[in-house]
Amino acid sequence: MQGSRNQDDLLAALARHRAHATTVSGTQPARQIVIERAEAAPLAITVQLLPSARRHASGAVAALFINTQKLVATQDLQMLRDAYGLTPAELLLVTGLMNGGSLKAVAGRQGTSYETVRTHLRRVFEKTGTNRQAALVSFVHSLR
Numbered sequence: 044m045q046g047s048r049n050q051d052d053l054l055a056a057l058a059r060h061r062a063h064a065t066t067v068s069g070t071q072p073a074r075q076i077v078i079e080r081a082e083a084a085p086l087a088i089t090v091q092l093l094p095s096a097r098r099h100a101s102g103a104v105a106a107l108f109i110n111t112q113k114l115v116a117t118q119d120l121q122m123l124r125d126a127y128g129l130t131p132a133e134l135l136l137v138t139g140l141m142n143g144g145s146l147k148a149v150a151g152r153q154g155t156s157y158e159t160v161r162t163h164l165r166r167v168f169e170k171t172g173t174n175r176q177a178a179l180v181s182f183v184h185s186l187r
Contacts, residue, residue, distance in 0.1 A: 086111060087143065115141040123183060127170045136163045140180055 078086045089108040117138045124134050132153070139149035150160040164176070173179040 120183065123186060126186075129167065129170060130163075133163050133167050133170075136160060137167060137179070137183060140176055141183060 076088045076090065078088065087110045089110075091106045091108070093104055093106060115138055117134055120134055120138055120141070123129060123137065124131075129137065132155075135153060136149055139152065144152070146160050146164065147157055150157045153160070167179065168174055171179060171182060173182050
């Protein structure tokens with residue numbers, strides 16, 4: 044029964060994100076989808092359409108790559124706070140981004156407005172010398 048529920052959750056999540064595909068290589072749309080789970084680490088699912096020449100005999104048209112993301116705890120990033128002078132709110136923001144959260148999700152968890160979180164993000168960019176969320180996450184990963 045649990046497998047059926049997980050499959051239904053996965054299909055529902057894929058349906059919600061289907062319209063937002065972006066191109067990562069060639070002309071085939073791909074998208075990474077992060078599915079939050081209540082009592083487990085989020086799932087990162089990358090959907091990659093298969094070129095017609097590489098389609099499987101089964102008729103498969105896409106490949107799914109599913110990874111469990113290891114959650115980053117705020118205390119794991121204390122060195123970042125110490126080295127770059129991040130405030131507690133900025134550190135919570137970075138933790139949320141490292142765990143695959145969006146700015147809106149981080150704002151919701153912190154009980155603050157989206158605009159306040161954007162302000163924190165701009166300050167983090169200034170302090171760390173980054174200018175994009177992906178660059179920030181990559182930079183923090185390189186420090187760990």
